Structures are given as structure tokens and as C-alpha cells.
């Protein structure tokens with residue numbers, strides 16, 4: 001695991017976008033694993049800007065998103081399908097049939113999880129997975145305690161996660177209680193993983209992540225066992241990481 005320290009949110013977003021553009025240019029048929037949340041907004045804005053200026057094509061790319069709330073349809077402004085369409089997909093040339101997000105309205109959610117897992121392998125597996133990190137160490141919606149062997153599955157969201165995400169809804173009651181998420185084993189199969197973190201609200205979890213042994217109590221800690229993971233984080237997010245730890249993870 002390597003750490004790249006950047007100044008601030010803007011620089012993180014720009015550099016993360018460059019990383020994705022590079023991936024798409026070296027392999028126009030890339031499978032990109034994508035994430036949502038506040039962390040990713042600047043990255044998508046930078047990708048849209050690049051598309052306007054340089055027409056980087058996504059015609060042959062497949063995207064697979066980490067997760068989706070159960071009970072929200074794609075037209076609901078808080079669904080992750082809506083988020084992806086309105087921040088990214090609608091502004092680039094990717095065919096919508098190549099943008100994959102779990103169906104939060106599926107009648108049989110277990111079958112939907114299995115379909116999603118099989119689809120990821122059928123499109124060739126994830127070349128580059130972008131992940132954010134929850135303040136409790138979750139990746140995707142894999143909350144603390146999730147098995148490292150988990151594949152795509154239904155989760156009950158931790159109250160702390162619902163609270164953290166309530167800022168996007170008009171009240172916490174409206175935040176869904178369940179979601180479908182890629183599992184930890186699904187994420188770990190990606191060839192390359194880029195974890196983005198920005199701001200002081202991520203400082204505690206980042207220092208815990210770097211200090212801790214690999215433990216299900218901090219789901220993101222499993223990333224330490226993957227051979228191609230980079231954390232790109234800004235100064236505020238890295239503020240509590242010791243000099244010693246920075247040296248361990250220096251590139």
C-alpha cells in the first residue's frame with residue numbers, strides 16, 4: 001500500500017481524474033469500479049471537464065459501481081444511479097448499457113446480488129477500483145464486522161453511516177436502512193485500487209487504518225494485503241498519521 005499526499009480536495013480530485021483518464025487511455029476497454037459520496041464529486045467534475053476539452057472516449061469502457069440503496073429508484077435524487085448519471089455518465093459518451101449499478105428496486109435482492117457479482121466477472125473483472133472510506137472504516141457499504149470473504153450482498157446500514165449520509169436527504173428518517181454492496185472479496189479482486197480521502201473528518205479513520213493490524217473491525221484494513229493499492233489523501237485527512245507511518249507507506 002502506498003500513500004500519495006496531496007494539498008487539498010481540489011488537487012486530489014484533479015490527480016484522481018488523471019489516474020482514471022490514464023487507465024482509460026492505456027486500455028480503452030477498461031472496467032472501472034466507481035464510487036459515490038462527497039469525496040468523488042470533484043473527481044467526476046474533473047473527468048467531465050477533461051471530456052469537454054479532450055474528448056477522452058468511454059465508448060468501450062464498462063463501469064461497475066460499488067453500491068446502491070435498497071428502495072430508491074434511479075430517478076430518486078438520492079439514489080446512486082441518479083448521482084452517477086447526473087455527475088458523470090450523462091456528460092460522457094459511455095453507452096448506458098455499459099454502466100452497471102446494483103438495482104435497489106429488485107424484487108429478489110439476493111438474485112440481484114448474484115447477478116451483479118456474475119456480471120462483474122463477465123465483463124472481465126475490475127481493472128481500477130476507486131473507493132472512498134466511511135468514518136467507521138467501511139468501503140462500499142461493507143460495515144465493520146463484514147466478512148473478508150463476502151461477495152455482493154445486502155447490508156443493514158450502521159446508524160453512524162445513515163447519520164453521516166443524512167446530509168444528502170431532508171431528514172435521517174428518509175435515509176434507507178439497507179443497501180446492496182459489492183463485497184470485500186469482490187473489491188479485493190480488482191487489479192488496482194485507489195482510495196481517496198479528504199478533509200479532517202477522515203483524519204481519525206486514516207490514522208487508525210494505517211496503525212491497525214488487518215481486522216474486520218476496520219474493513220478498509222484488508223486493503224493492506226492487496227498488492228496494488230494507493231491511498232491518495234489530502235493534508236487534512238493525513239493530519240493524524242505519524243511520520244513513522246508515512247515512511248512505512250512512502251512510495
Ligand SMILES: N[C@@H]1[C@@H](O)[C@H](O)[C@@H](COP(=O)(O)O)O[C@@H]1O
Nearest residue numbers: 035037038039132133134140141
Ligand atoms: N457508500 C458510500 C461509500 O462508498 C463512500 O465512500 C463513503 C464515504 O462518503 P463520503 O465521500 O461522502 O465521505 O460512504 C458512503 O456511505
